[in-house]
Amino acid sequence: MDEPEALFETSPGNDPPRGGLSSGSLTGVSHASAPLAVRMRPRTLDELVGQAQLRAEGSPLRRLVEGDQPMSLLLWGPPGTGKTTIASILSQQTDRRFVEISAVAAGVKEVRAAIDAARRELARGGSETVLFVDEVHRFSKAQQDALLPGVENRWVTLVAATTENPFFSVISPLLSRSLLLRLESLTDDDVRRVIESALTDERGLAGEVRLADDARDHLVRLAGGDARRSLTYLEAAAGAARDKGLDEIDLATAETAVDQAAVRYDRQGDQHYDVTSAFIKSVRGSDADAALHYLARMMEAGEDPRFIARRLVILASEDIGLADPTALTTAVAAAQAVQLIGMPEAGLNLAQATIALAVAPKSNAVTTAIGAASADVRAGKIGSVPPHLRDAHYSGAKKLGHGKTYTYSHDEPYGIAEQQYAPDVVADAEYYRPTSLGAEAAVKERWERIRRIIRGG
Structure with a gap:
């Protein structure tokens, strides 16, 4: 059959x-x-x-x-x-x-x-x-x-x-x-080993051609952690070199063979950090056009899309926060899309997230809030958890006074109880200071009312 x-x-x-x-x-x-x-x-x-x-x-x-x-x-x-x-x-x-x-x-x-x-x-x-x-x-x-x-x-x-x-x-x-x-994506060093092996192995190119360093870097960038792709590009470049009568694959030949120009972008050097910094600062500065330019430079150079997605997820909380509560959801969705779809299609998801975060209202209130709270903790302002907030479920806890005067928030008007939550040493601390930008303006108004009720102001 x-x-x-x-x-x-x-x-x-x-x-x-x-x-x-x-x-x-x-x-x-x-x-x-x-x-x-x-x-x-x-x-x-x-x-x-x-x-x-x-x-x-x-x-x-x-x-x-x-x-x-x-x-x-x-x-x-x-x-x-x-x-x-x-x-x-x-x-x-x-x-x-x-x-x-x-x-x-x-x-x-x-x-x-x-x-x-x-x-x-x-x-x-x-x-x-x-x-x-x-x-x-x-x-x-x-x-x-x-x-x-x-x-x-x-x-x-x-x-x-x-x-x-x-x-x-x-x-x-x-x-x-x-x-x-x-299985994890291959590192650049892994892909280089794949290419080097193929250049010298008898099953591969058996030393017929050499590969210039800048051409090798170009193929590694374009491979994006995909060994099969790197070998496909290498084979095309080797064929192009043979057709020209060359015994070395130079950058121009590699570019022509894979029909994609090399982007001057060193993923391990200054260009990597400079372009990444410019990308983040452009999104923070609300310039969607500039942000897209740097995004394109990173993608064309073969930057790991997961790295780009991680930076957007961080920025969504660091620079936008509650000024646009959907920013984090958008960034996380783009990161998940990168994992599920892969490049090049996931580039659309990264572009959408980049534009959305660039045009969103900005606030660093989340960043300053956790920074101030962490500073107090590092300074030793720890304090004991108030007795009424301590765990009262185990045997003998009530004899210690745990939970004795705790007020259940849902029994109170507006679902908010007047009682102390923070330790005495930071009882009056005001870490979160919302701005009046975007959706955080409504959050600010609500948070100020809540804080007054909790603290009996």
Whole structure:
């Protein structure tokens, strides 16, 4: 019977037809016309670049691979971090058949066909099967349900990969039956190791061309922590250099090959800090146009989008606060979008958040409030918690006077009780001083009324 188009199978030593990632290849499959990322796919866990937490001695993944345990895996991480590679390594090192299903093209029929084939193979005493499902979050609930019999009966060792949070995108029965491993984005140094290996390894470019330092930095920036992308760009640049008769890939050749100009932006040097500082100060200064310029410079240079998102989340409280209470929600939503969607599409989310925060009314009252409170604490103004606020639920607490005179706020007019909350040493402190800007103007009016009631003013 013909296999469905969306289902691919290789023998234990073979490589799946899908383009690979990370920094190595599987024996017996690479050929001269195979993509560089496929030829350089790792063959063992020790060849895998990055993911030190997964490769450590005694780690669950290493025990699974080296101990040949029948356990299903759920791999969660950004593109190009090693998900397909780990599935291939597991298949090869445990001498199991490798079958891949793409969640983009496969349906319930293809899932059941793969599991039935694995069960028949086991019944006739053949090899166990590693069933790799890429982008499992794209499967419907019915399609994910179809995987359960194979996992429960261990007819297959399921390795499912996702770039989205599996707690939202994968059904609970499948999640509970799988070992969840979180993969992290590769660092720039990791990507450099991937590129260096590909330049010299016999499976890769075998020393045919050299790579100039500025061209290497350009490829690393554009890769954005994605090993597969870095190898794709390197292969294109090497091809362009050969066409020109060059034995070194210079920056101009690398730029032309990947059709994207290098942005003069050193992520580890002054430019990184200068551009980041200008970006934050432009948002703080309410200049949306300038902020978008610096945002574009960072994105085009391959800055980690999570870094940009984190800065916006901080700014939402540091420079806007309650002047626009939706600012923090907007920034956090953009940060989550970066995790769920990835670049380049998440650039739209970062741009929306940047504009929203730039045009929002500004207030640093939150920043000064926590700063003043922390200063008092560091100065030793601690004091005892007032007795009426102390925990009164355990045996003997009331004998100590805990909670004895506490007034339940909901029993009072306006839901606010006149009583002391702060320790004596800071009983009169006024940390939060809201401004009259934006929505904080209403907060200021309400807070001043509340403070007077609480303190009996």
